[in-house]
Amino acid sequence: MPGHALHAELNAVRALVSHGLAEVTSANEIGQFWVRSACARLAAIDAVLIEAAGAGARALALGVASIGAALLAVSAARASVAGILIGAALLLVALAGVTPRAAHRARMAIGRRRLARLPMPVVPGHTLRRPGLIIVPEALQHARVRLVSATLRHVGPDRWSAPELRLAARTDPVTQRLATADLLLCQALDCLERHLADSSDVSDISGKEGVCLPADATPFAGPAAPELDRIRRELTTVITDAQCRDWVADRPDRVGFARLGQVHDAVVRAAGRYRRRPRPVPPSVPAGLRRLLRARARRVVDGPARIDDRQLYATLGRRLEACAAAARSDRSHQRRAAATDLEYALDWLAGAELELPRDRR
Structure with missing residues (x-):
């Protein structure tokens, strides 16, 4: 899947999630526990998708580090002080870029720039202010469908099997972040469904029975x-x-x-x-x-x-x-x-x- 097509899909998912979040927050039930939990996860999805769009920043930093190391070696062989300083500076900047915090900031900056080049799609419909949340917003259901579709197309149709998808989710940085966004979205949908079940006086769909630590539980032997x-x-x-x-x-x-x-x-x-x-x-x-x-x-x-x-x-x-x-x-x-x-x-x-x-x- 080409990069610009993936970025367009990510923008579409961001728009749907933003629309669904606006519909949930306009229901005047933000104080409810499950609604608040769902909103926290929906708000976190946007940052994960932006980071997925800029996931190539680490490879860029590693490339700069390789160039800097090569220049440093060549300059050292020729005993050029200026070349050694330039190569060392490039190497230090690249090594700083591959640290977790600096790499995260670089991915976010690159991701924002890449997504800003494409127009944000407009979600049809209008968010109405309701006295309470009645159903799970359809925009969130549609967002999950598009997110899974974008993930599968990014991996490639020749790798649509569970073992190869597990490998991609473990080794490919873009797939890792798309899987994280999908997990957050599924958790938000589950929280909203639990809230609706509690509001309709239906037995808890999760069966959460308040499991607590037994009095005779044996502590773990060791750290x-x-x-x-x-x-x-x-x-x-x-x-x-x-x-x-x-x-x-x-x-x-x-x-x-x-x-x-x-x-x-x-x-x-x-x-x-x-x-x-x-x-x-x-x-x-x-x-x-x-x-x-x-x-x-x-x-x-x-x-x-x-x-x-x-x-x-x-x-x-x-x-x-x-x-x-x-x-x-x-x-x-x-x-x-x-x-x-x-x-x-x-x-x-x-x-x-x-x-x-x-x-x-």
Whole structure:
């Protein structure tokens, strides 16, 4: 998919999300918990899509770093002081550009510039001020369809299989951010549906029963932070697999992986209380290695989806309860607050388990 076509699709998705957000906020229910949660996720989608449009900034910085290193080597061989200074300056600027924070700012700046070149499409219809939210805005449903379509066209029709889509979501920076935007949009739709179910006096569609830490839960034996990191990585694998299967209609269900995404977010918050500085973002996979991984993914025989494994939920529940018990007994007040985050994770895990097919429960 050409770059300008992808940018046009991203602008269309941004317009639909903005229209849907305006319709939700005009319903005068912004104080409700589920509506507020949905609005926070809808507002975050725009920044993710802008960053997706400028995801080539890291490759540009690496190219400048290579040129600077070559000039530095040539200048050193010729013993030219001016050439050494110029090459060192280019190298330092490029290395500063590949750091996580500077690279993020560069991607945002490039993405804004690329998207600003194209006109923002006008969404038909008019947002009416209603006494309350009646239905989920159709603009958000349409935005999800266009976002998934843009993601699949960006990956390419020859890679529309779950293993290759998982590989693209793990190695391609643009696909990574499109998958993040899709996850945020699915979480926002789920929050709005839960709000409508609560407003219509229908039983909670998620089955969230207020799961709390049992009194006899055994604390995790050992540091809780490494165990939380292992849980986070396992959840990332399961969510990516379920999301890619939903894209190709192998297992169409946007609610299950969206709620597991909420579990992932709560685990990340809990793990963040155990360290002061976030870990750096891993570098993108080189093109040569990406081709080797793609060839390997084509030979993979895909099995059943892990999100349908009931044992997964039982195991994750026990591990989260053990980590929460360890957090409660910690001397640090900041680390004790991680127990609250893990209780939220247990709640969302119970809601995700109820989305399993009946024969899997």
